[in-house]
Amino acid sequence: MLQMQHRLSPPFLVLLSLPSTAMGFALAVQISALSWLLSTRYGLDIHEIGLVWAAGPLAGILGQMLIGLLSDQTWAWGGRRRPYILVGGVLTALALLALPAIGLINETLGLDAILGVAITVALALDLAINVSFNPTRALIADVTPEGPMRTTAYTWMQTVSGSFGVLAYAIGAGFGNLALIYFGAGLVLLFSLLPPLLVEEPKTLPTAEPGRDGQRLGLFAVLRLMRPLWPFAAYAAVAMGLKLAGQATHPLWLEAGFGLAALLFIVWALLERQPAPGTPGEDLPGFRKVLAAHSLSWIGMQTLFVYLIATVKQRFPEADDDAIGRVMANSFLALNAVGALAPALLLNPLARRFDEVRVHAAGLGLMVAGFLLAYVAGYAPWVIYLGMALAGIGWGAIVSLPFAMFSQCVSPARIGLYMGVFNLSVVLPQLAVSLGIGLVVQALPDKGSVFLIGAAAMALSALSWLALVPRWRAQAQGGAGVPAAGGH
Template identity: 30%
Template sequence: MASAAGRVERPRLSFWGLWNLSFGFFGIQVGFALQNANVSRIFQSLGTSIDDLAFLWIAGPVTGLLVQPIIGYFSDRTWTPLGRRRPYFLAGAILASLALLGMPNSHALWFAAGMLWILDASLNIAMEPFRAFVGDMVSERQRTAGYAFQTVFIGAGAVAASLAPAVLTQLFGVSNVAPPGEIPPSVRLAFYIGAGALLASVLWTVFSTREYSPEQMRAFEGEQAEISHDEPLAVPLNGFWWVTFGAIVVICVSQFGLDKPVYILGGALLAYGGLQELTRRHALAGKRGGPVTRIVSDLVQMPPTMKRLALVQFFTWIALFILWIYTTPIVTRYMFGATDTASRSYNDGADWVGVLFGIYNGVAAIYAFALPSLAARIGRVRTHVLGLLAGAFGFGLFLLIRDPLWLILPMILIGIAWASILTMPYAILSSALPQAKLGVFMGLFNMFIVLPQLLVSSAMGSIMGLAFPNEPIWLMGIASLVLLIAAAAMRGLDHQSDSLR
């Protein structure tokens, strides 16, 4: 079928075509969910205090910040017998499976932290090309449905992984208690099963799909399918201001005794300022630039829709990272009255957190099926606003609830938000990006997911200590507030985005 511009429209995929396209995300999310639901538990079991949890979680934002744009850049330029994106998420899946086998065998905190870095880097290698993969393979009419399928498998994988330790304990009698300094057997076995599920599901997508050739992509996209190697670098603003701001942060940490993790935030600002200045000088000198300067140049030239969505993502993911880091210590302390990680009450509470995470992911998997029709009726932007408001209300309920059973209600609302967060921004964004650079722009877009994670990981311990020492539950109030800000930021999006299906 030809469009008005003479281009050929991508074939419409069947239900099973969309299924095969995204099934690998099931395994990737198994890895992420095992990490999200159990890493705080593992760190605390190895003797980490609640104040240090955020710093140990720094692996996620740092690896995502570095890995995703680079993987996106190179996947845009890769054509192999295996395809364009598939070599990357296959390699990432193999590495992540090995890390899942190693993580629960940690007997020292440094080893667990190192495994987390390897696991998160590998999951990022696997995940980033999957986002661009859907944009490559589906037509404009099926964008929302394509990303909704990813959300279904993300939710299903997270449910399976989140419930695994509790199911192994309740149904198969695997112990969820271990001596101090040891990882419970139920957690170890869940990680082993997750490693197999991750690799198997990614292999399913690799062998059940075939990517379009460069010739087919040119037929679909015309000139937008081609990367121009002669494109001049954009000229960024002077990196001096970023370097100055980073230096101020570092000096403040040193002089005023702030938490050392804030050094990482200052270092990130210094690094970005240096890269921006390097790119500016290359651009003014007329150089073609390499991968790093090209990535910075693309960042400077983000389309307007991407800039607005980046702001939305920044606030949204502050809330999510709070959820993943602090739900276990909050639930075990306030709902189960336990802080001793070797106690039965603490481990029962940690298992309940796994159930709650399974609930919100299960709700997301179900709600994702409704997103294409809802977006067609009220628009993509309004659909996402509704999801963010539901999440804000859900986080706010944590401040009122003390009965563990009633926590199911906020998790249902957070599940609605999660489905929208995983679907709508990507459906909106993929329609606003040049196809030839879909990988690198998706990687850059994910920087605005990892930047708030870096902020939470480096600064949240200091904020919690200063604002509400020994009362971490108020972090849920912060999460509710930032989701309200994200919903308000969506109102600035172009009305054209709201009409896309």
């Protein structure tokens, strides 16, 4: 095993991908089953489902930041990331088993608060996933060198994880979501407990270098680093406060105002100048551009994950609960089948020839086309499946290439902390979708607008990514001799 690790052979890269696959499978189970359970079994309205989904981003905001920082500084059980992966895997499996027992838990405790119990169970699941998710991805950066090999490792991660995601949606479509939940709990245990014990982690990482302005990453430096995400965080605080105050609905001017502010802060980040070619230290302006562009992608994806059920129910009113579940499972199956194959077979070869940024933007462009196809013509299930399959190329890019791009902007010695900050570009937009987009979707007469919202967000994200200049390209333009793709 150590010989395979030193060569970074494909079998080792597959093994290295399995812990992340476990957490990705748990998320696939959640995506496939949670909205379906809440809507068909417990009768929650669409805005209430959005509130339950808000538990995940809330868990991720502190969970991944804190775990990332701790795992950078931990050494226990023979590893830096290993303790968090092992503990998180066990907790995630237990939380999955609680999903179909929400009603039983409510009755056993003598409560009449199914929404509150659902939120608690969803929060427990996401907290468990967040214990492991950051370390599973930081582990890949720990044991691979910067450049093309790291890009290859992360595309392998998505290929393996995406392949099991396909299996998840196939099980959901063929055997039902309850079977998927129980299978998922077993797989999470297997993939999170065994592989970490077979990977040798480096006990020391390269010494951290300050950014070009010499700053250390204290609290205020981290807050400045996440500046493109400030409006998302502010909106989440205001919207959550309104919901807790009993104002579940309100005029949409609040969402419009924060949406405009988010776009202005994103443009601010995209206009920042990155360090000159050859400048030592971290490329923090480049990292902020990654945060800005990636946040827009997740507005589109989370809208689809949470509210696709509204589109399916409206466009296929004759379908019963099981049929609705099958349409959703097959839709996500098409998305993930292509998303699993695209990174290793298409995106990684193209990234080596061109660069990750351009390839990523092109993938998001195909996602726009797929969403528009589903919006315009998705009145038969097979058309929705076709649109989702086309979007799968962009989905494969979203969950693989940004890790390689951002990890080349920052110091490897604190990759766990940066992974936590990077995760905010996922969870804060997710929270905005759960708290705000649900009100928009509920107000729109055509629930197919879920696809239109997704297409608009992906188009803006693709344009935003083009503002990022990878270090290797900047060095090439400055005349330095560098590798042909992906590296420094």
